[in-house]
Amino acid sequence: MTALSTTLSDRLQDPRLFRQYAYINGKWTHGEGGREEAVTDPATGEVLGHIPVLEDAQITAAVDAAEAAAAGWRALRADERSEILQKWYAQLHEHSEDLATIMTLEQGKSLDDSRGEVQYGASFIRWFAEEGKRTYGETIPSHMPNAALGSIKEPVGIAALITPWNFPLAMITRKAAAALAAGCPVINKPSNETPFTALALAELAERAGIPAGVYNVVLGEPAAVSKVLCAEPRIRALSFTGSTRVGELLMEQSAGTVKKLSMELGGNAPFIVGPDMDPTEAAQAAVAAKYQTSGQDCLAANRILVHESIHDAFIEAFKDSMSALKVGNGLEDGTDLGPLIHDKAVEKAQSIVDDAVQKGATLHESTQPPVAGDNFFMPVLLTGITREMKVWREENFAPVAGVLPYATDEEAIELANDTEYGLASYVYSNDMRRIWKIMRGLEFGLVSVNSVKMTGAPVPFGGVKESGLGREGGSTGIEEYLETKFFCLGGMPSASGS
Ligand SMILES: NC(=O)c1ccc[n+]([C@@H]2O[C@H](COP(=O)([O-])OP(=O)(O)OC[C@H]3O[C@@H](n4cnc5c(N)ncnc54)[C@H](O)[C@@H]3O)[C@@H](O)[C@H]2O)c1
Numbered sequence: 001m002t003a004l005s006t007t008l009s010d011r012l013q014d015p016r017l018f019r020q021y022a023y024i025n026g027k028w029t030h031g032e033g034g035r036e037e038a039v040t041d042p043a044t045g046e047v048l049g050h051i052p053v054l055e056d057a058q059i060t061a062a063v064d065a066a067e068a069a070a071a072g073w074r075a076l077r078a079d080e081r082s083e084i085l086q087k088w089y090a091q092l093h094e095h096s097e098d099l100a101t102i103m104t105l106e107q108g109k110s111l112d113d114s115r116g117e118v119q120y121g122a123s124f125i126r127w128f129a130e131e132g133k134r135t136y137g138e139t140i141p142s143h144m145p146n147a148a149l150g151s152i153k154e155p156v157g158i159a160a161l162i163t164p165w166n167f168p169l170a171m172i173t174r175k176a177a178a179a180l181a182a183g184c185p186v187i188n189k190p191s192n193e194t195p196f197t198a199l200a201l202a203e204l205a206e207r208a209g210i211p212a213g214v215y216n217v218v219l220g221e222p223a224a225v226s227k228v229l230c231a232e233p234r235i236r237a238l239s240f241t242g243s244t245r246v247g248e249l250l251m252e253q254s255a256g257t258v259k260k261l262s263m264e265l266g267g268n269a270p271f272i273v274g275p276d277m278d279p280t281e282a283a284q285a286a287v288a289a290k291y292q293t294s295g296q297d298c299l300a301a302n303r304i305l306v307h308e309s310i311h312d313a314f315i316e317a318f319k320d321s322m323s324a325l326k327v328g329n330g331l332e333d334g335t336d337l338g339p340l341i342h343d344k345a346v347e348k349a350q351s352i353v354d355d356a357v358q359k360g361a362t363l364h365e366s367t368q369p370p371v372a373g374d375n376f377f378m379p380v381l382l383t384g385i386t387r388e389m390k391v392w393r394e395e396n397f398a399p400v401a402g403v404l405p406y407a408t409d410e411e412a413i414e415l416a417n418d419t420e421y422g423l424a425s426y427v428y429s430n431d432m433r434r435i436w437k438i439m440r441g442l443e444f445g446l447v448s449v450n451s452v453k454m455t456g457a458p459v460p461f462g463g464v465k466e467s468g469l470g471r472e473g474g475s476t477g478i479e480e481y482l483e484t485k486f487f488c489l490g491g492m493p494s495a496s497g498s
Pocket residue numbers: 162163164165166167171189190191192222223224226227241242243244246247249263264265266267297298395397423463467468
């Protein structure tokens with residue numbers, strides 16, 4: 001390892017949380033082929049450390065380990081698994097500041113946002129520790145004489161969890177806690193941009209007493225690792241969070257082994273502002289819904305639809321609010337927006353802005369001076385946009401907002417639904433009838449009315465159309481890792497004579 005690789009551990013109260021190995025069968029594992037990949041701080045370009053690039057046989061070894069551990073984990077009572085998960089939850093709380101530091105260094109988001117994500121991610125562990133105790137089956141009135149019918153819930157088996165870099169902790173715990181509570185061993189493949197948060201979670205899982213083989217983290221070349229996981233018949237569930245492009249690829253690759261699939265994919269959220277709204281209040285909410293995590297959020301309000309009667313006042317207030325956002329290194333006090341994850345993200349953001357301007361949109365820039373650094377991108381607003389522009393059609397995953405005026409509620413609904421995505425949507429209005437009409441008309445899995453914040457452990461989170469399959473969190477999230485087994489007990493004496 002290079003001298004710089006010690007920098008990250010020097011910043012931690014508990015340096016053992018910084019791991020530069022995969023975690024398989026309870027052991028910290030290097031790559032057998034000797035290959036490594038560097039992980040950099042997107043704010044500075046500094047190398048934070050290295051991760052091993054595992055060979056295919058090592059990915060299969062993780063499946064072997066999970067298979068060997070499966071029977072023991074499944075045999076525990078739900079309340080015994082719950083106790084272990086509660087200990088994992090406590091570990092996250094005890095080490096929350098270190099987890100936030102690791103996250104900010106490798107992802108770039110502000111330290112406050114990272115702290116918030118640690119609490120958010122931990123909340124899924126506590127939630128599923130409780131939900132695991134409530135995986136009820138049912139009794140079924142029999143249609144046959146002398147038979148008793150019913151169903152029980154059983155763990156689906158080994159679950160592979162492939163996760164993104166934008167929420168490096170919560171996207172893991174929302175899956176892993178549900179799978180573990182259901183009785184499934186897990187194999188997490190985190191993003192190569194943010195592996196150290198995932199590895200710290202594994203270290204804390206071990207300290208909490210999650211047995212060897214039940215929790216594994218594999219690393220390597222993403223397409224190669226995912227190919228092995230998808231083709232592996234012993235993996236019975238695949239839960240993926242990431243882009244629609246990769247999600248579709250993984251669905252194809254999993255077809256041959258007919259896995260249970262959960263897909264949390266991309267979004268292109270509309271934000272509808274009714275004519276009855278105060279334009280300043282609505283603009284402040286839209287700015288918050290668009291620029292959080294520098295726009296690198298599947299919930300980001302990309303397409304802002306404002307009633308024509310308040311459009312101009314809304315734009316003025318939006319520009320003021322956008323210009324108040326402080327861009328900088330996430331470790332610095334007062335930073336609202338950190339850098340984008342890498343140079344390709346900056347290039348994509350710039351190409352979306354250029355495309356819109358070239359097709360006639362007006363660009364409004366922040367009044368703050370630009371921040372030096374390759375991956376920093378100042379927040380911008382585009383007005384006068386059309387449906388032909390990339391800013392309308394593509395998930396930009398950057399601090400780029402587009403605003404379009406509309407005249408009627410029907411037009412707002414039609415515009416909002418004009419996308420292959422169907423994850424999150426926002427409605428701002430004080431008119432209950434309008435809210436109800438628009439909410440029912442929106443083809444999205446999540447509708448947030450007069451609130452920027454919509455997520456949390458009790459929420460059935462997920463999208464429709466090409467935004468995905470299944471729901472995470474809430475009372476349904478654990479179902480992604482359970483099978484229903486029907487039973488028919490024949491030859492039974494029956495009190496009712498049936
Ligand atoms: N719906 C949700 O809950 C949700 C949450 C967070 C992010 N997202 C989406 O995730 C995307 C951003 O995250 P990202 O850039 O990490 O997504 P991504 O699809 O590029 O990567 C996600 C994961 O897939 C892996 N991967 C990348 N290329 C692969 C390939 N060719 N074969 C197999 N695996 C591959 C990555 O290493 C990573 O672990 C956005 O589209 C965002 O909307 C969705």
